[in-house]
Amino acid sequence: MGEKRIIYMDHSATTYVRQEVVDAMAPYHTENFGNPSSIYRIARASKKAIDTARAQVAQALGADADEIYFTSGGSESDNWAIKGIASANIRKGSHIITSQIEHHAVIHTCQYLEKEGFTVTYLPVDRYGLVDPADLEKAITDKTILISIMYANNEIGTIEPIAELGAIARNHKIPFHTDAVQAVGNVPIDVNAQNIDLLSLSAHKFYGPKGVGVLYIRKGTKIDNLIHGGGQERRRRAGTENIAGIVGLGKAIELATADIEGHNKKIQAMRDRLQKGIIATIPSTHLNGHPEKRLPGNINISFEFIEGESMLLWLDDEGICASTGSACTSGSLEPSHVLLATGLPVEISHGSLRLTLGNINTDADVDFVLEVLPKVVTRLRDMSPLYKKSGKDGGCNVQ
């Protein structure tokens, strides 16, 4: 037997790069490597390629091409949006509103600004992970200079009411930023209809390359630069352009948004079957995130009485790639701030498993996970002191 089969169900962490994208990028590593700031022909080819990619992104977001700025990825885009708005509007006020379940690129940036004297309100979420627009309305003060709420959550997949939140921001004339890193390709985005002023995205979440992203900035938004230097990106973001990456991002977003409905239908059918199967075969589970308003490929389930890292190790042993919100894997040894914000008790957060399906998955993958996962959970529960205490029959092997 050759290599063990890999079942990749961690698409929210990153995706592979589609072949069409790899092919589109290739010439910009080799023959068209010119610096777009130069004037000779190969440089003009680079410049033209960037313009094409910019148009592709604009098209995908319902934006104008000159509102698209290429960055090194989602984290830079989030940092730029938040720090850039904060410093440009310091005279107006120093209050920022975000949520408790943001990605660390947003939360840690806000915490940094708190140290610099800004005040930050972290809006709570309900047990499904939804921000209540009424809470946003209440949190706004005349010192509020930025509202930043993620489009869809990376852990539990919950999709926030972005258009509604954006409308509230618009009413108060406060810039509205959304971290849409998980949303692109899964949810139709229209920055105008949804009242979005700034939007972060990252290519490697929708089958594009790593290390390249976008910050959409609505025309007329007052924002300072984050990266200072040369005059690239219309003097907004210095640094020689990552041409191949930008070309890849453009191609990837075009492909990812061409048929969102069709893509979602296929992924969601597999996801639903997997989710139902897990809940039907394994007792004492807890579905995290919103039952309907969630990303099509996302499953986040807690298994009571067991810990996530040991689950992942067993799954990895079977070739299944997944992730968990357990404290034991977090590096900081704290459980997922997202799960805790939904009110999930610490020990149940410990036993959470995130499976995120994508283009690479097949029905056979779903079958395989449904075969392996119950065994893994049973094995770990059999050695868990909590399992017995709860009165469940932990001693007998169900096999």
Next chain:
Amino acid sequence: MYSDKVMDHFKNPRNVGEIENPSGVGEVGNPVCGDIMNIYLKIENNVITDAKFKTFGCGAAIASSSMATELIRGKTLEEAWDISNKAVAEALEGLPPVKMHCSVLAEEGIHKAINDYRKKQGLEPWVEKNPHSHDHEEDGEGLTCQH
């Protein structure tokens, strides 16, 4: 990230389960990450004749429980008491620095089970020599001896 030895003890844990009418039980919880370990001992003539565990925790916690119960079987209580978390980690061919606290759990579980037995015998519980000298590895010093 784990050594082969850790993976072996994680995947084929020795001594999982409980002991009926144990001589001593140690239930400990991990303040660092919130995990739980139970150690069950059978003690005859001051010797640990059987040791079992149940653990709710990460791979390192399960492997440490398995290794620790292996190390104390057949040992006198005095010998078992002196098995440190470092000895458990060394027997596992090392643990990643952030996982050293999981082996502390095993040491504490054994101590608690021994003292549970001593109390039941009407004996003074032994005191932890220096409860804060555990090699928690937060300083990232790896397995260097700190004596």
